[in-house]
Amino acid sequence: MSLLLSMQDITKSFGGIAAxxxxSLEIREGEIMALVGQNGAGKSTLIKILTGAYQRDGGAIxxxxxxxxxxxxxxSQQGGIATIYQEINLAPQRSVAENIYLCREPRKLGFLDRKVMRDGARKxxxxxxxxxxVDMPVSRFSAATRQMVAIARAVTQDAKLLIMDEPTSSLDEREVAVLFDTIRTLQKNGLAVLFIGHRLDELYALCERVTVMRDGRTVAAGPLAGLSKMDLVRNMLGRELAAFEALGRDLQATGERPVRLQLDNVGAGVRVRDVSLSLREGEITGLAGLLGSGRSETARILFGVDKLERGNISFGGQARHYLEPSAAIADGIGLVSEDRKVDGIVPDMSIRDNMTLALLPKLRKNGIVDRRRQDEIVVRFIKTLGIKCASPDQAIKELSGGNQQKVLLARWLCTDPRVLIIDEPTRGIDIGAKTEILKLLRNLADDGLSVLMISSELEELLAAADRVTVLSDGVSVADLPRQDLSEANLLAAMAHQVN
Incomplete structure (x- = not known):
C-alpha cells in the first residue's frame, strides 16, 4: 500500500506553550490506523492542524x-478528508437525506432535487x-444510526481518509460490532481510517497499526500485532517498570479500617458499567484507569451529578441514592473536579468568594452573609494550606495553578467533610506544588478524612494511596491494597492482564 498521509515534524504552540x-504521523491507503494517548497528549491539536482548524507553526503535511x-x-473536506467527532456533527431536526447531502444538495434548474437526494441517500x-x-429527522434515531449517517455523508463526499474520534463512546456492544463491520467494508473499498480510541480490546480487534502520542510528541508507531497491551499502556503513560520511591512518605500497609462509603456494582449508561469500591476512614483510595475508563463518570454518580441507574451506594452502612449534589454535600461529601478552570473556579471572583461558595448556606442569616465569620474561615485556610496570595480580595484567576487548587480544596474542607473526591489533583501545576498537594491529602487522611483520589499519574497513586481500584471500560478490574501496590501491578491491571 502506498502512503496516503505523511505529517512530519509538526509543531504548534499556544501563548508560548508547546502543544x-x-x-509525525503516517497512514497508508486503505489501512486502519489507531491514534492513542492520554488527555493532553496532543491528539486533538494534531487533527485540527490536519483538517485546517489550526495552522501549524512548523513541519510538513x-x-x-x-x-x-x-x-x-x-x-480539507473538499481535499478528501472527512472527520466524525465524538459529538456527532449533524443537524438533528433535518432528515437523514438532508444531512447526508448537507451543503452539497443536488439541484435541477436552480431548485432542490429532493428525488435525487432521497435516491442517493437510500443507496x-x-x-x-x-x-x-431517509425522510425522518436524524434526532429520531439511536446514536449508532446517527453515527452511520455521519459515515454515509463522508462516503458521498468521496473521502480518501476518514477520521473517527472516539466513535464507540456512546454505543453498546452490538452497535460497536455493526460499526466495525461498516469500517471494514469501507476499508475494502479503499478508504483509509484514522481511529482515535481508548478501549484496548477494540483497537486490537479493528486496527492494523498504532501511533502513540504523549506530551505533544510521537513516542511510538508500528504494527499492533506483536505489541502487548502492557507495552502499549507503558508507551501511553511513559512509565518504566522500576521501583518508585513515594513522595514525602513511605506508606506501610495498615489493618482494615471501617468502611465509610461503599459502591457495589454501580452503573449508568455505557461509561460506567459495573464499578465496586470502598472508601475507608482515614485512607486515600486511588482510582486508576486509562482515558475513557469511567473514573470521572463514577465520581459524578457518587456526587449526585449523574443519575445512578444500577447498583448500590451506602454511606456509613446506610443505603444512599444521591439525586443531586446537595444531597451528597449534606452527607459530608465534597468534589474537586478534574478541570478547575471549567468546573471549579469562578475566575473573576475573589479568593474569599471562591473558597466559601459551598459554605454560603451556613454563612447566611436572614439572607445576609456573616462577613466576619466568612473572613475568619478564609484567613484560617489561607494560613493552614499555605495559599500564596496578596489578600483574600485578590481575584483567583491571578493565582498560580497550585494555589488555585488549594483554594478549591479549602472550599470543601471548610464544610468539614467526611469524604473528599479529588479528580486529577495535580494537573497543570508544577512539581513543587504537586508535592505540597499530595502531602496535604496525606495529612487530611491521617486526620480521619476519606479521600478518593482519581489520577492518571502512577507516581501520585504510588506516593499517596493506601489502596487503588483500577477501572477498565467502566468496570472495576482490580483492587490493590498497599502491600500489592507497584507500578508493574497497576500497569498490568490497566492493560487487562489481571490474575
Missing amino acids: LQGV RFDGNDVSFSSPAE VIRQFKLDID
Whole structure:
C-alpha cells in the first residue's frame, strides 16, 4: 500500500506553550490506523492542524501525493478528508437525506432535487445494512444510526481518509460490532481510517497499526500485532517498570479500617458499567484507569451529578441514592473536579468568594452573609494550606495553578467533610506544588478524612494511596491494597492482564 498521509515534524504552540513538538504521523491507503494517548497528549491539536482548524507553526503535511496546508475544515473536506467527532456533527431536526447531502444538495434548474437526494441517500444507507426512512429527522434515531449517517455523508463526499474520534463512546456492544463491520467494508473499498480510541480490546480487534502520542510528541508507531497491551499502556503513560520511591512518605500497609462509603456494582449508561469500591476512614483510595475508563463518570454518580441507574451506594452502612449534589454535600461529601478552570473556579471572583461558595448556606442569616465569620474561615485556610496570595480580595484567576487548587480544596474542607473526591489533583501545576498537594491529602487522611483520589499519574497513586481500584471500560478490574501496590501491578491491571 502506498502512503496516503505523511505529517512530519509538526509543531504548534499556544501563548508560548508547546502543544506539539515534532509530531509525525503516517497512514497508508486503505489501512486502519489507531491514534492513542492520554488527555493532553496532543491528539486533538494534531487533527485540527490536519483538517485546517489550526495552522501549524512548523513541519510538513503531504496528502494524496500533494503538499497541503488546509486553511479550513471545509477545504480539507473538499481535499478528501472527512472527520466524525465524538459529538456527532449533524443537524438533528433535518432528515437523514438532508444531512447526508448537507451543503452539497443536488439541484435541477436552480431548485432542490429532493428525488435525487432521497435516491442517493437510500443507496448509500443500504451499503451499511440500514433499513430506515431517509425522510425522518436524524434526532429520531439511536446514536449508532446517527453515527452511520455521519459515515454515509463522508462516503458521498468521496473521502480518501476518514477520521473517527472516539466513535464507540456512546454505543453498546452490538452497535460497536455493526460499526466495525461498516469500517471494514469501507476499508475494502479503499478508504483509509484514522481511529482515535481508548478501549484496548477494540483497537486490537479493528486496527492494523498504532501511533502513540504523549506530551505533544510521537513516542511510538508500528504494527499492533506483536505489541502487548502492557507495552502499549507503558508507551501511553511513559512509565518504566522500576521501583518508585513515594513522595514525602513511605506508606506501610495498615489493618482494615471501617468502611465509610461503599459502591457495589454501580452503573449508568455505557461509561460506567459495573464499578465496586470502598472508601475507608482515614485512607486515600486511588482510582486508576486509562482515558475513557469511567473514573470521572463514577465520581459524578457518587456526587449526585449523574443519575445512578444500577447498583448500590451506602454511606456509613446506610443505603444512599444521591439525586443531586446537595444531597451528597449534606452527607459530608465534597468534589474537586478534574478541570478547575471549567468546573471549579469562578475566575473573576475573589479568593474569599471562591473558597466559601459551598459554605454560603451556613454563612447566611436572614439572607445576609456573616462577613466576619466568612473572613475568619478564609484567613484560617489561607494560613493552614499555605495559599500564596496578596489578600483574600485578590481575584483567583491571578493565582498560580497550585494555589488555585488549594483554594478549591479549602472550599470543601471548610464544610468539614467526611469524604473528599479529588479528580486529577495535580494537573497543570508544577512539581513543587504537586508535592505540597499530595502531602496535604496525606495529612487530611491521617486526620480521619476519606479521600478518593482519581489520577492518571502512577507516581501520585504510588506516593499517596493506601489502596487503588483500577477501572477498565467502566468496570472495576482490580483492587490493590498497599502491600500489592507497584507500578508493574497497576500497569498490568490497566492493560487487562489481571490474575
